Amino acid sequence: MQSAKELVRKELSHNLKDCAVSSMPSTSEQPGSSTEQKKPGLLDFIKQRRPNTNLTASAVNILRMYLETDPQNEEAEITKAAESAGAFWSSNKHLAPLNTIALKYLAIPATSVPSERMFSKSGYVLSSRRSRLQADAVDQICFINQNYDLIETGKV
Known part of the structure; x- marks a missing residue:
């Protein structure tokens, strides 16, 4: 890894x-330009000596x-x-x-959909029938609910 x-x-x-x-210039040649030689520029010798x-x-x-x-x-x-x-x-x-x-x-991320989804699931877990759950138990249930796919496939 x-x-x-x-x-x-x-x-x-x-x-x-x-x-x-x-950024490399294109080297497409004109049909009649093969007979004309390009005049060396003032700084061409520096370009030739510069290592790649x-x-x-x-x-x-x-x-x-x-x-x-x-x-x-x-x-x-x-x-x-x-x-x-x-x-x-x-x-x-x-x-x-x-x-x-x-x-x-x-x-x-541009949206807060995953965090909103997690709060929504927490609201379902803490219904009036489950009001006696402790905070640690709620955290564990939400964690398992969020990561169930990973736990099921054995990646964790």
Whole structure:
């Protein structure tokens, strides 16, 4: 079984690969342009000497930068982040590829249907006929009711 850090690293490298592929210019040539030579640009020699980046290494570096943020040195930033996650990600734009993964997995559900359903089931359990149940018994009954499918299939 893979750790959460490994799963995030894989998804981050996949996102970086998708960004690299989408930002690559298309190399479709015109029919008559094969005889014309492209003039070298002013900075073309830098592009030729620049090594190709390894996407996995980039993902590991971004993840390491995120994990090594020191809360003691960034107290004002952490205070802003506690107020809103958007403020944290806007102040840490150098971690932008990780932002998409954070929004995917750390998002709050748009509805409260599961919690409302649980309160409704608790109301059925605590009917007037069962008014003498203790709080622990009610919690256990609600837990079993909510997770019955997992218990029945033997996954728990």
